[in-house]
Structures are given as C-alpha cells and as structure tokens.
Amino acid sequence: MNPALHHRLARSTRWVLCAALGLAAGSALPVVAPSTAAPDFTLRAMDGPNMRLQEQRGRVVMINFWATWCGPCRQEMPHLNRLYEKYKGSGFVLMSVNVDEDTRNASDVAAKLGVKFPVLWDTDKKVSRLYDLATMPSTVLIDRDGKVRYVHRGYLNGYEDTYEKQVREMLK
Amino acid sequence: MRAGVLLFVLIAGSVLGGCAIKPIEPWVKPYERERLADPIMAFSRSSLAERHRDHVRDVREGARGATGVQGGGCGCN
C-alpha cells in the first residue's frame, strides 16, 4: 500500500476508534462523593407519607438503592432490617429507594422479605440519576449534617459489618 | 484480514491518548437494566436443555462451535 494511503488510513482509523465505544475510567468525578452535601429529594413511600431527605437532618441516614431483579439487593435486605431495628431508636434512618417499574410486585417482594424500614418509589429513576448510581445495589451513608460520608457499591457478604461499624461511628 | 483486525479493535473499544474527543460514558445505567435482567432475555435459561439440543445437532451436522455451550461432546459414531 502506498505511504500516502497508509497515512490516511492510520489517521481515519484512529478517529473512528476514538469515536467508537469508549472508556468510562478516569472520566468525570462522581457527583456523590464523600464530604459533599447529599442532594435533596422527595419520594413517595410504599406505606405512609412522602419522605424528604432534608427533613432527616440531625439523624444519620442510610440510603439503599435496590430492585427486585437484583440478587445481591435481596440478599442484603435481612441485614439492613437487622441494622434498622437495632439503631432506629438512636437517630438512625434507613431510606430504601426501589427502582422497579412495577411497584405492586416490588411491594410483594418487600413484604415477603419482611422489610420494616420505609420503602420509597423511584420509578422514573430521577433520584438514581441524581445520585449517579454506578452499581446495584448502592448504599450511601449520610451524617447528621447532611453530608455524604460513605458510598458503597454493590453488596458482598460481610459488607453489613462495615455498614454497622460506620453507622455506629456516625451516631456518636 | 486488515478489516478483520479493525473490526475486532472497534468492537473492543477506543484508543486512549491521541483522542481529542471525550470518551463515551456507559449509556445504560445499572438501574436501567430491569428488562435485561428478566429470564426471558437470557441467552440460555437451562444449561441441561441447551446441552441436549446442542448434542442432538452436533451429532448430525457438520458444523460445530460458537454456540455458547462449553465443554462436553463425544464422537458418538
């Protein structure tokens, strides 16, 4: 192949490759990061009145994003239940945000899992987008001043111990 | 051959550095994957059934491979 054509091909190859599927690594900083203010939102609850994040100021808040179709999310539920029951009297609030399209099915699953904490509906994914979730499940821990302290991506066995340790630390 | 390599690399992704254009972010977020998580969208719902079907074909057809079923196989003459 002659050098001029080769050069043109190499250049256009590079352009096409750049324009093709890209990387996410090293791109924009996450919107929700430790030490930033937690974005405020209001969501409809499964049973009870709407819940607003700002109104929880003064308490330690854990926002857990989950869906019925996500295995680790369901695995995590009993642990979150236990955590909620143990610390709710000490100023701990668990806001469980569900992103299912079918809220009726999600209510069924939540009931079957014996969930005692408030479940909120985010069917149009507004809050999920606001918090720029990178994984399902995602757990965000917010301190009494409304600042994000810890963000957990995903759930693996043992994470609940970390959650408990961090909640206790923030409740002091 | 060159087209094959180009296609492979295109599929594999874009190139770092030398890119004046901002890299593309994943456009389907984890919380938008409800439909894809449904068993109806799985490539295979039962590995036993898949293996049987594959075996029935393997024994009668000259073509083999790229079915997604791993391992297994016999000459079965």
Next chain:
Amino acid sequence: MAATDFWRRLGAFLGGLLAVGGARAVDLPGDSAEAMFHSYSGGGVTANGPALLVRKSVMDKVSLSASYYVDAVSNASIDVVTTASPYKERRNEYSLGADYVYRDSQITFGLNRSKEPDYTANRYSLDITQETFGGMTSVSLGFTRGSDEVGKHYSPEFADIATHWQYRVGLTQILTPRWIASANFEAISDDGYLGSPYRIARVFGAAVPERNPRTRSSRAMKFRVNGDLGSHDAMHVEYRYFWDNWAIKAHTLEGGYSRYFGDRWLADASLRYYRQGHALFYSDNAQAETTYVSRNRQLSTFDSIGLGGKVSYTWRKEPGKYEVKLNGSYEFVRFKYSDFTDIRTGSAYGFNANVLQLYVSATF
C-alpha cells in the same frame, strides 16, 4: 514507529478496559437443580434418557455444579440398516463444573466425560469472563481440550485416539435498556481418528471402509441479538457461519419469540434453518480413487428446518427464596439431503425428527 505507537495505545486501552468497573461484583450463578427426560427420534434412531443437574454455591465464593446425562440409543438408521444390523447402546455423560467470581471476573472450570461401549470422550475446559465498561460489555475467553479413546465393537485390536483443541472468544454488549447483542468466535482443531470404524464409503459402486483425514481445523462465528418487545415478550435472532479445512461451509439462522402469559406461564417459539455444503472428500458414490473418501451424511450437502415450541409453568414461587418450574419443549426437524441417496429407494434421502424435552427446574 507508527506501528509501535498504535500497539502501545491499544495496550493502554485494554488495560483501561479492565480497570473500569471498580468494586462492582459479578453475581455468582444461583443455586439450582434440574431433572430432565429427553427424547430424540428420527431417521430410525431413537435416543432417550434422563439427565440431572445440581448447582450449589459454597461459602459465597465458588459455585459447584455436577450433572449426569444418559443416552439410551436404539440405532436403526439408514447407515446401520443398509450396512449392518440395528443395535442398542447406552451412553453415560458426567460433568463437573466450578465457577469462581472475583469482582468483575468469572472463571469457570469444567470437566466432562462421556462413555459408551466403543467411545470415551474427555473434555477439560476453562472459561474466563470479564465485565467492563460499566457492566455494559462482557468479554470472554475459553479453552477446551478433549481427548477421546476410540474403539470398535467385537474388534479389540482396533484402538485409536482423537484429540481436540477448542479456542473461543466472545463479546456481549448491552445496546439499550431493552437490547443486547453478542458475538462469538470459536476455532476447533482435531487430530487423530475422526471417522467411524463402522461406516462404509462407496467407490465405483463398491463398498469400502471410509478414509478420513486425521486432522481437521474449523472456525465458527455467531452473532446474536436479544430484544425486549415491551409487552412481557422478547425475541432473538442469531446467525452462525462455519467453515473448515474439509471445505465444509455451513450457515445457521435461528429466530425465536418468547412471551409471558399471566403470572405463571411462559411460552417460546423458535425457527431454525441450517444449510451446509459437502466436505471435499465426501461423495455419495465416488467416481475416482482419492486419498480420502467418505459417505458420512454428516459431511454431505443438506439442509434442515426446525420448528420448536416450549412451555414453562411456574409451579411454586417464593420471590427471593425459591422457584420451581415445569417445562416442556418440542421441536420438529426436517432433514433433506442433496447428495446422499437412500440406496433402498434410489432417491435423495430425507427424514423427520422429533426432539422432546420434559424437565423440572428449581432455583433456590
């Protein structure tokens, strides 16, 4: 210089690809158990039997699976009835698998052993799948090594081996919240005895034992798209192209549609079209003396159309706990050969086949 520049960047990119995803975990396959009755009947051959599969995760790190499969074969196929006499045989197949998940990667080891009176096949496989690009892209590599022992009934002096190497690479890409596509490529190499000690070829009208090459090298490429159609239904389309150094070229086109009916019922329908060209040394009745000659209809020019249906009923379900399903599937396949004659009638051979699967599957 431009070349090394390109490779350096490609290396940086691929490294970056693997770094994306952070602490996101790939799910370990769920625990399950399956019991199946399978049945094939067509062209004078019936093969029925049970199959079992159990999968259990251990310590949340490894998922172990074991399966047992039996084929009770009754063979009165056209080859058998025209050159020998019908026979019955039983084939047992055992598999063991281990899946290990670490962050975004999944590693699968597999062992498979298939045993029948005159043929033993062993397979060892390793597959690695890596999720990248925010979980939208999944790249997988796989390798299988097989070693077979070939024997012949009533001829203990006949003993030969066959070895196989399979290399596969696959890519799965989420296109939209409703569409997902995949591309798979597999190269298979075989070495050793690749024919059948019972099969006869025809040269100038006379029956001679077949002569197959002792090596074979093949490639297959498959593209598939799955889409959710919005009303509790989904469709899929796939195409596979196969080619090898025996000059066989084959096309496979398959499409399917699945739909939920109410809470408990799921039905699928599928259509598959397969077409292949004959191997270089294949001939229905060879008119020349060649090094290799075969009348194996598996290597002839033929096409097949299969129409299948499947129904699943969710018998018991506890969301998040367990689910038991009853399933049944049936496929009708029509084979039509272009250059293989039925020597009983003198015309091109064709036959119909029925493939049936009845199984109970439980996930827990």
